[in-house]
Amino acid sequence: xxxxxLIYANEAAGAAISKADMDQMMAAYGAYMEAMKQAGxxxxxxxxxxxxxxxxxxxANGKTQVLDGPYAxxxxxxxxxxxxxxxxxxxxxxxxxxxxxxxxGSVEVRPIWTM
Numbered sequence: 001x002x003x004x005x006l007i008y009a010n011e012a013a014g015a016a017i018s019k020a021d022m023d024q025m026m027a028a029y030g031a032y033m034e035a036m037k038q039a040g041x042x043x044x045x046x047x048x049x050x051x052x053x054x055x056x057x058x059x060a061n062g063k064t065q066v067l068d069g070p071y072a073x074x075x076x077x078x079x080x081x082x083x084x085x086x087x088x089x090x091x092x093x094x095x096x097x098x099x100x101x102x103x104x105g106s107v108e109v110r111p112i113w114t115m
Contacts, residue, residue: 002043002112003084003092008076009105011050028100036084041095045082076105083112 017025036042056067079101086092089111096107 001086001088001092002114003086003089004110004112005045005082005084005092005096005099006078006108006110007080007082007099007101007105008108009079009101010075011077011079013104014079025100032098032100033082035098036082036095041084041086041091043083043085045080047080048078051077079105 033042033045052069054069056069058065058067082095082099084092084095086095089109092109092111096102096109099107101107
């Protein structure tokens with residue numbers, strides 16, 4: 001079954017980290033992705049641009065409304081994702097727990113609803 005690992009973190013805190021800490025985090029993500037590839041669970045993933053580049057679209061009463069920026073004002077923002085193929089939820093949760101993002105934010109695990 002496919003699962004989406006949604007990585008949430010505080011963008012303001014992330015922008016304030018040192019170059020050395022950023023390099024260490026990027027190396028950890030590289031090792032994490034390589035481990036997923038070696039295990040055959042990696043399907044895809046990407047880092048997202050900052051939340052202030054987002055647009056939110058809603059349709060109300062037949063009218064389309066476009067809002068610049070994220071709709072919800074939250075402490076943590078969606079910063080990236082991985083799609084994995086895992087045999088069950090326990091395996092997906094195990095991979096989420098190994099994600100570097102889980103140490104400074106949170107990783108939401110959502111099964112893909114195949115249509």
